[in-house]
Amino acid sequence: METATATLDPAARPIVVPGFARPLKAHEMVINMGPQHPSTHGVLRLELIVDGEIIVDIVPHIGYLHRCFEKHAEHMTNYQQVVPYCDRMDYVAAMSNDLGYAVAVEKMLKITVPERVEYIRVIMAELQRIANHMIAIGTYGLDIGAFTPFLYLFRDRELILDIFEETCGARLLYNYIWIGGLSHDVPASFQTKVKNFVRVFRPTITEINNLLSYNAIFVKRTADVGVLPAETAVNYGASGPVLRGSGVKWDLRKNDPYSVYDRFQFEIPVGEGKRGTVGDCWDRYMVRVHEMEQSLNIIEQAIDAIPPGDVQSAIPKRIRPEAGDVYVRTETPKGDMGFYVVSDGTASPYRVKVRPPCFVNLSFIAALCRGAMIADVIAVLGSIDIVLGEVDR
């Protein structure tokens, strides 16, 4: 077996790094970042090829959290049983995954769900988006070295989790959005609690902006770092806050509306390069902060408009779609999540293929980091906001 001992003699046998285009030069070194590194946001492993502190190349290795989602989905006895597996993909935004899958299967079954279900789904998905962005922003602060904003955000995230817990009993993996309906109706205190959260959380956003977003050191660390030009972003298939951070106004809630999103007024925040170049880490970060504000707006509009009704009236007794396929994409907090579901007319799906936003967004990390420093890798990775459960599935 070849050892990784670097030698100063350039004539010596070159060290070949798998996945790296050329052998290492004498002054270059391979460092292994992850899968146990504190800031790779899970079990991502990055093989850094560095020249001192400067990144020459990055070879990402994924698959440490591969749980055979797609194969499991084929082997369920019915379509409904796939939902808990969807929870476990992007486990910090489980509601959003469920919504995507439910919408896809409903489209196959050609059923319309009651208004009440749609409104509750939108509120849940937006609360989930806020909860997700809280983690994204909080851990991003941690990555840059600011510890306190993380805990402020987690404090407020508890309010969202309490709402979820009271509604469906779970705090992380909900199995709440079912095909054709919801697992439970919302409790009586739902509206008060959601309104309370909206009231409590708006000042927190201002606080986070003062403490972190506009902090001179934070701006210094993130502005002009990991710049992703709009054209490159589109070419790589980036989506979500990563794409919007590059200044591309693309949000499926507006561009390809699903559920009842077309009834609400909200803006699509995009990166404007206010502190550096358009598409830098700060822009991606800031898009998330603004998105939380917009989600609060949607929730405020929806919470008083929830129509009465039964949330389980449209749940089919037998889910047996006609043979065929469907592709549905929804805007999860991380980006466009697409579900390609193939049915062969039986009770379980023939194939469920997921187009995961994190996986695609992670694919160009090397392009963003070349020539930057080791500390910038952390900044870039945090600004992409990946969850390995979804990258590996």
Add this chain to the structure above:
Amino acid sequence: MKEILLDLLRNEALVYTLMAVVPLLWIIPFALGAVWLERKVAAHMQDRLGPMRTGGWHGWSQTIADILKLIQKEDTVPLAADRLFYTIAPFVVFVGSFAAYAAIPFSAAYVGSDINIGLFYVIAVSSLVVVGLLMAGWASNNKWALFGAMRSAAQIVSYEIPVALALLAAVMLAGTFDLQEINRLQDGGILNWFFFRKYGLMAVAFLIYFVASLAEVNRTPFDIPEAESELVAGYHTEYAGMKFAMFFLAEYANMFAVSAIAATVFFGGWTSPFGSFMAGPWWGAFWFLLKSMVFVFVQMWLRWTLPRLRVDQLMYIGWKVLIPFAFAVVLGVGFFVLATA
């Protein structure tokens, strides 16, 4: 204090040993207290409670429990590590920070060694820490540790310059390196403190000193050598148990040492802010510790508020911001000292 002890014991070697032990008697309880305080400060800034159970009252004995746990840990040395240097590195680091205490005047009556180049000695001996850090990083045979060690060497060596220049301004003002003499010159109330002298120039010198000393002791926003989100744990990545505890102890000892120098040189050290009111050897120790603890608290406050700089930005601030300003302050203070001489 030395005279009293000499009278009492009539044995010079014993007296000097006793004198040397006094700072150690301070450092260890201080480190235990400061770690607990840091947790509490962090917790209350972050809207939580921190340790609340161990020992009863607000978890006061949490750090003692932690130290007991660390002592019991198996003393592992990585197979590929350089055993000798790996083992002595934590002690070199601790000795470096401990030795600085010898010249720090705790009170008019007590200073470990009343040498006439006290300040110079403190600056010189605290540089020893770098050797230990480099040793730890290199001997661990771990790339992250090596990065941490190289970063800390570059950082500490760079930031010693603004620290030394800022203190030089105070030395020019005092005309002596003797820390006790510097304190005596500031006696007689708050307005005599060096911080308020020379039309704000000394205040600038203090700011330069304080910012640079944060970098010297690896505190946020300059905690780049052990940046946990980048380098896992920097130079002490491979350390565990008591060896790790020694690094930890040295960090807190250093925190207090730089705060003590700031208090002594710029804020009157053991002198009372009210002239002869509340002055005396015991009050002196009280004032000195109070002033130092304020700066220790400020360091904690900064740590839980600010993000971390990048290594090149850190160098930029050191060489292109702090050092030029420090030179300007030295020139300015020198001018005023000459003009009023």
